[in-house]
Amino acid sequence: MTFPDWKIAPTIPLADLVEGVRSYSWDLPLEGELEHWGQTYAWAPLLHVEAEVARRGEGIVLTLLFSGGAVARCARCLSPAPLAIEGKVRYFYSLRGSDHGETEFTDDQILFLDRSAREIDLATPLWESLVLSLPAVVLCREDCRGLCPCCGADLNREPCHCPVDAADPRLEALRELEGLRDDKEVPEGGN
Ligand SMILES: [Zn+2]
Ligand SMILES: [Zn+2]
Known part of the structure; x- marks a missing residue:
């Protein structure tokens, strides 16, 4: 500094x-x-x-x-x-x-x-x-939409054409979790 x-x-x-x-x-x-x-x-x-x-x-x-x-x-x-x-x-x-x-x-x-x-x-x-006094996190505006994690498009300018499902890798992890829960529920429901 x-x-x-x-x-x-x-x-x-x-x-x-x-x-x-x-x-x-x-x-x-x-x-x-x-x-x-x-x-x-x-x-x-x-x-x-x-x-x-x-x-x-x-x-x-x-x-x-x-x-x-x-x-x-x-x-x-x-x-x-x-x-x-x-x-x-x-x-x-x-x-x-x-x-x-x-x-x-x-x-x-x-x-x-x-x-x-x-x-x-x-x-x-x-x-x-x-x-x-400098902010650690700087945003161009409060509701900045950021970049698409798949294709890197600036989502403030235009929506990209990535499939919604693929747009966020975090969703994939969530789906996997949901899948696990479904698997558990099936035998319970069957009884
Ligand atoms: Zn921004
Ligand atoms: Zn994209």
Whole structure:
């Protein structure tokens, strides 16, 4: 998974953060593709990001909202399917600083900012949230009919000419099961 080279750095200068709430927004260019969940997502060119940062004393609550898009293959018919990406995630920071001098997570999910930090770098939280928001199963539309398992025809475009019985190998297994049940029932019925 490649981390994008954001051409606009999504950061929040700590000097900005006086008591109260501040808002920021960016339109971050995204390019290329991401391999995830065993498939390929081609990014839409822009990711819109809004950040709301609330500071109270040494505590900072960061709320990130992002919206963008990607194109991936439909799980049923394999045609390219555009998908909207939206996400909202919240992070908690403390300006108290850590003993180790590094930004780190604790059990209660508070990020302690290094005492010498000058900004909050949003690149990592944003990228993590973005990747997590990608759907594992993409459909071109809710009722996509998919491909015929026999001849591979796209059933959204036209019905194929495969016999209905042969269209789904799972039906064959079902029929076999039914056959077994019939065999059992025959001697019972005969008594
Ligand atoms: Zn489809
Ligand atoms: Zn067919």
